[in-house]
Amino acid sequence: MRQLIWLRSDLRVRDNRALGAAMGAGPTLALYLLSPAQWRTHDDAPCKVDFRLRNLAELSHGLASLGVPLLIRRVDTWDEAPALLTRLCHEQNIVRVHVNDEYGVHESRRDAAVERALQAQGVGLQRHLDQLLLAPDSLRTRSGGSFRLFAQFRRACHWRLAVSLPAVGGLPMAQPPLNVVGNAVPAALEGFATPPESLRRLWPAGEIAAQRRLHEFVENRLAAYAEARDFPAEPGTSRLSPYLAAGVLSPRQCLHAVLRTGGFDRPEASAWFDELLWREFYKHILAGHPRVSMGRALRTETEALPWRDAPQELAAWQQGRTGFPLIDAAMRQLLATGWMHNRLRMVVAMFLSKNLLIDWRHGERWFMHHLIDGDLAANNGGWQWCASTGTDAVPYFRLFNPLAQSRRFDPEGRFIRQWLPELASLDNRDIHAPAGALRPAGYPPPIVDLPSSRERALAAFKALRRRG
Ligand SMILES: Cc1cc2nc3c(=O)[nH]c(=O)nc-3n(C[C@H](O)[C@H](O)[C@H](O)COP(=O)(O)OP(=O)(O)OC[C@H]3O[C@@H](n4cnc5c(N)ncnc54)[C@H](O)[C@@H]3O)c2cc1C
Structure with missing residues (x-):
């Protein structure tokens, strides 16, 4: 009774629920669909696609050692997935397809269409909970709705996890080889430029690399996380987000790595574990409020905000040329590494959506x-939080001042100096706001006046409240 695991954002062999279930049920084949047009619709970054392909190549070796051939097929968009899967199941005598759940609107529609097509052919589709610790429909408020406030969601998660912890799976037992030849993973896909080696080296592919990073973090830096995590010049955070987003690592593996050092709710661990719960929270929001994955604000009344059409300011923000060193350094870190520190994601997102009053959707897209860790739920959740249009939204009158943030979280300008070498010779005081003769030739003056832009944002939000 042959089984198929259809891999998506679960690129690992250890603790992969769908793979474990498939191999437990019978001889298993694996499938991965390259979907370049779909990925372009989702604005996937070239470095993210490259990371996916590099991990897929590592995964094909892991699968081969289990005796599972990996079939690579290409569909431009997911509309073609039902026909491709039914044909493949017919050709390979597959009786059941196993998938790990994904939560975006396109993903849900794709899976529903595939399920219908397979059913018509007598093939089952078995879904598994894998990306999350707790299934979205298993966590509800007293009135039966989904949580919109993180503090309440967190409390409910802690309560549920104290009662029952999700187990972490290991490596499935190898199966006897099947008489099916797998396909090679392409090194690149047209339309997605290969990123420079300097970027690739920061994010080595494969489960072993991900596990090494997880254990190095938990053993050496978890205890100091709460103090170090806000300082972008420090290696204070785990940098595991690309691995979690591509499913090279599971949240259960993270949870159990923490548990091996003690409880997840003790002070030394809870700050980091909370971040994993934020990840969980935004996926629950996506599942409970599908409109957020269709470009809509969670708080629909904020759709009426008078966003400014300011293409030059948007371009200056995108290229790291706003004249605010911390913001420019952060935007250049993003372009060079495919990643940005969380504190800086908040600072640059608030600057765009509040000080420049530019629609948060432009920032989300950029x-x-x-x-490299682009994740619809976390990215949308983060942007809407910063723009005060989403769940748990930061109150509209709370704006980060980028200069105060710079002095507080990069006091010696070490992060700024790394990404803006043109400012490297300034002293620790001037580097946050180089003015007049101190500003080097070629470095732009500030594109906006902070106090008046703050007032403009507050007025826009106040007018909205008066109307609402
Ligand atoms: C505007 C904005 C956009 C963002 N876009 C993304 C995105 O596309 N993909 C993404 O994974 N994260 C996103 N985040 C969340 C966060 O910035 C990154 O997860 C974090 O910087 C990754 O670094 P790390 O792995 O060192 O995190 P750590 O601090 O070590 O946290 C551990 C893990 O928890 C998760 N996590 C941490 N913080 C958050 C958070 N605020 N929301 C959701 N999950 C979190 C990540 O999976 C992360 O790897 C965004 C935040 C903001 C404010």
């Missing part, structure tokens, strides 16, 4: 175009 991030997706460049992030």
